[in-house]
Amino acid sequence: MALYDNKYWLLSHIRNSFISTDDTGMCELVMVNEAKEIRQYLGNVESYPEPDDSEDEEDEFESYDLQMDMDFGIRERSNTAAQLEKLDLARKKAAKMKHIKWETSKEQPDINELFIKKDISQAVKKPERKSMLSVLMQNFSHLPMNPYIGYSKFDGCEQVNIPTRRYKIFLTMLSQQQRNYPINICCVATAKIQDLIGLTLLKFSTNHGDSNVNLKSVSNYGLFICEEDGEVDRDFPCLDPKECVAKFGFVCLGLVEHKENLKSVSFPDESQHTISEERMNRIRTISEKSKAEENRQKSDLMAMDEHNKRMEAPLYQSFRVFMLNKVRPKVEVNIGISGERIEIDPIQQKGSKLLAFKQRAVSHYMDTIAWCEITDTKSNKATFKLVYNSNFGTNYNSVDIGGIWKFLSPSSSFPPALQSSTSFKHYDFECDISTAQDIVQKIKLILEVRSSSSRKEYVAAREGKHYNKRKNILSLK
Amino acid sequence: MTAGGENLENDQIILATGGYDHTIKLWQTHTGLCNRTMQHTESQVNALEITPDKQLLAAASYQHIYMYDLTSNNPNAIVNYEGTSKNVVAVGFEENGKWMYSGGEDCRARIWDLRSRSSQCPKIFEVQGPINCVCLHPNQTDLFVGDQNGIIYRWDLRTDNNEQLIPENDAMILDIAISPDCQLMTSVNNKGRCYIWGLTYDNDSSTVMEPRHKFEAHKRHALKCKFSPDSDLLITTSADQTAKIWSTADFSLWQELKQENQRWVWDAEFSADGQYVFTASSDGFAKLWNVKSGQLEREYSGHQKAVTALAFRDAP
Numbered sequence: 001m002a003l004y005d006n007k008y009w010l011l012s013h014i015r016n017s018f019i020s021t022d023d024t025g026m027c028e029l030v031m032v033n034e035a036k037e038i039r040q041y042l043g044n045v046e047s048y049p050e051p052d053d054s055e056d057e058e059d060e061f062e063s064y065d066l067q068m069d070m071d072f073g074i075r076e077r078s079n080t081a082a083q084l085e086k087l088d089l090a091r092k093k094a095a096k097m098k099h100i101k102w103e104t105s106k107e108q109p110d111i112n113e114l115f116i117k118k119d120i121s122q123a124v125k126k127p128e129r130k131s132m133l134s135v136l137m138q139n140f141s142h143l144p145m146n147p148y149i150g151y152s153k154f155d156g157c158e159q160v161n162i163p164t165r166r167y168k169i170f171l172t173m174l175s176q177q178q179r180n181y182p183i184n185i186c187c188v189a190t191a192k193i194q195d196l197i198g199l200t201l202l203k204f205s206t207n208h209g210d211s212n213v214n215l216k217s218v219s220n221y222g223l224f225i226c227e228e229d230g231e232v233d234r235d236f237p238c239l240d241p242k243e244c245v246a247k248f249g250f251v252c253l254g255l256v257e258h259k260e261n262l263k264s265v266s267f268p269d270e271s272q273h274t275i276s277e278e279r280m281n282r283i284r285t286i287s288e289k290s291k292a293e294e295n296r297q298k299s300d301l302m303a304m305d306e307h308n309k310r311m312e313a314p315l316y317q318s319f320r321v322f323m324l325n326k327v328r329p330k331v332e333v334n335i336g337i338s339g340e341r342i343e344i345d346p347i348q349q350k351g352s353k354l355l356a357f358k359q360r361a362v363s364h365y366m367d368t369i370a371w372c373e374i375t376d377t378k379s380n381k382a383t384f385k386l387v388y389n390s391n392f393g394t395n396y397n398s399v400d401i402g403g404i405w406k407f408l409s410p411s412s413s414f415p416p417a418l419q420s421s422t423s424f425k426h427y428d429f430e431c432d433i434s435t436a437q438d439i440v441q442k443i444k445l446i447l448e449v450r451s452s453s454s455r456k457e458y459v460a461a462r463e464g465k466h467y468n469k470r471k472n473i474l475s476l477k
Numbered sequence: 478m479t480a481g482g483e484n485l486e487n488d489q490i491i492l493a494t495g496g497y498d499h500t501i502k503l504w505q506t507h508t509g510l511c512n513r514t515m516q517h518t519e520s521q522v523n524a525l526e527i528t529p530d531k532q533l534l535a536a537a538s539y540q541h542i543y544m545y546d547l548t549s550n551n552p553n554a555i556v557n558y559e560g561t562s563k564n565v566v567a568v569g570f571e572e573n574g575k576w577m578y579s580g581g582e583d584c585r586a587r588i589w590d591l592r593s594r595s596s597q598c599p600k601i602f603e604v605q606g607p608i609n610c611v612c613l614h615p616n617q618t619d620l621f622v623g624d625q626n627g628i629i630y631r632w633d634l635r636t637d638n639n640e641q642l643i644p645e646n647d648a649m650i651l652d653i654a655i656s657p658d659c660q661l662m663t664s665v666n667n668k669g670r671c672y673i674w675g676l677t678y679d680n681d682s683s684t685v686m687e688p689r690h691k692f693e694a695h696k697r698h699a700l701k702c703k704f705s706p707d708s709d710l711l712i713t714t715s716a717d718q719t720a721k722i723w724s725t726a727d728f729s730l731w732q733e734l735k736q737e738n739q740r741w742v743w744d745a746e747f748s749a750d751g752q753y754v755f756t757a758s759s760d761g762f763a764k765l766w767n768v769k770s771g772q773l774e775r776e777y778s779g780h781q782k783a784v785t786a787l788a789f790r791d792a793p
Binding site for chain 2: 093094096097098099100101102103111114115116117118119120129130131132133134136137139140145146149150152153155157158159160161162188206
């Protein structure tokens, strides 16, 4: 490694290291497709460029799938080195083993000593007695089974030839003293985050069954990125429980119990409270008291929910949806919505050859967003429309964060805005109904709070249209 | 799950499973937790057997029989019996642990002398087809061997004489079992049929086999047959995704052990009192069933691939 003097290779290695250790994906986004430019540039600078086909370089510089093995550190060794080590290990293992080889000897075994016929006339039925297994089963039948036992199949300890992941997991619900040390968990690489949580709880409950921690079901916990010393980094949301563990490169994780009353830190608005109270009173007159109580709780919860939604609306959240286009196939994108802006990032399709249909990554300031609504709902899918003002302060409108997407679609979504008047454009997206509702509601709530000029203009224009339409209808009559 | 007492008890009960994921697992039977995993890197596990003194676990695999130490925490094998050219498919022990028998696809059944590990005094028996199963008669001197040509051999270890039986043409013998009371012998074949012989013993106490019964146990391959320790029940496992327990009095169906998608059921073992039975199946689980009710009592999950072999030692 130290003797490596191939610039391309070194550069490519550095770039790959950046990309593979950056879990936010930004490096990849920025660096993608740069390789060829760099190569060209280096080729021009150098008066005697090295031949392209030097043997030990990879043809493809862009191996973004390069998997860093956390156990080994810097780089994968060559096949020969790995092979040698394997052989060495096998030899070491073999040295500890006793080997008995089959040999054909002429020597006849001592039959009378080795093969003694047993008198089977005494092979009578054994008296009925309970076996140890039955006794154990009886003794333990009243005890509940470990609820996490099903997760044991994700245990990666001592698996052979199966990719596994090792984690240090800090259990934050333990007492101060206990939580200083993480428990080491090894799971199979195909497990999901929720399986890892289950496995952690299983390991904890079997190894520390005596601690007085009340463990809840897996859905009550989340895994957060955390520091080596066990400090949970709460700036990031917890890892998506449905995602495969192999997607995340973090080794230290903190297991945190989701607090149902986490939201109760903020109290519902006065106004909402009074409304629900009034409604309650009405209900109480017609139904029993207990039912009223139940309903009251329900509506309280609803009010809380509503409030929380409002409070959380400006918090960043990302959704995965399909972007629709009349001429191009639909593209899967991530929509990231925060109080400030909406970002639309294409999700890189592995092995996709349709480079020409790659969607640019764009970002819109919230003030440019005018409207969002569901346009169509089918049995399991919904489409929604996001309207934005395409020339709201020309330059600062759409910030192209990708910047290096080479293959732009022929019909670019961003024609230079020539006319000075407001021009509204829209995106169409498709996703499942509940996600669509969430997104639309979130955006609407944000817009309500901000009440930007774009929105006002759009609403006014729309109403004007309505008005005109109505006028036309009236005049026809 | 308090430590101490139960652990001691549990040491006497050994449940080991192995299969295609190159690991062998030991289980705590009543909780369903895996105690220990041993690495069996070079091959799948074809058969497992525990030595009579409960010190070692033998795993029959490709070209080798590996022995694992049950008393330590060593994840690697400590003894390697080599010299066979193909898969070893069956392994077992003389009741005092003096010797071990094995059978393999190299058409040979072998006797390995275990008394002193340096001086070998092996014995070999060659048959015409690849061996599928080997079974030792409780008299400790008759070894029954079943091969892929459909022949059952009774090999008398004292005299080296052998006797052949062909229960059915064009069918492989997949397993042979002899009841602990020495009254019955059974074999199953790849057509799902089960054959029963009555065993009698002549003046010089050599074994005589008389065909007694034949029935369709399964629709597809029957893979294993085992008698309960009291000889009253017989379990057959099969590729038709079931294991069936039969009463040996009249060979009527006693219980069908079935679970959706459990795929092939490869191996089975009764508890010492015949109240419970373990099965190993391709869905990656070992399972414990209640014989009386047919209910699934425990699932042992942890294997990543099919579980094809299990060994169980109960304490009376």
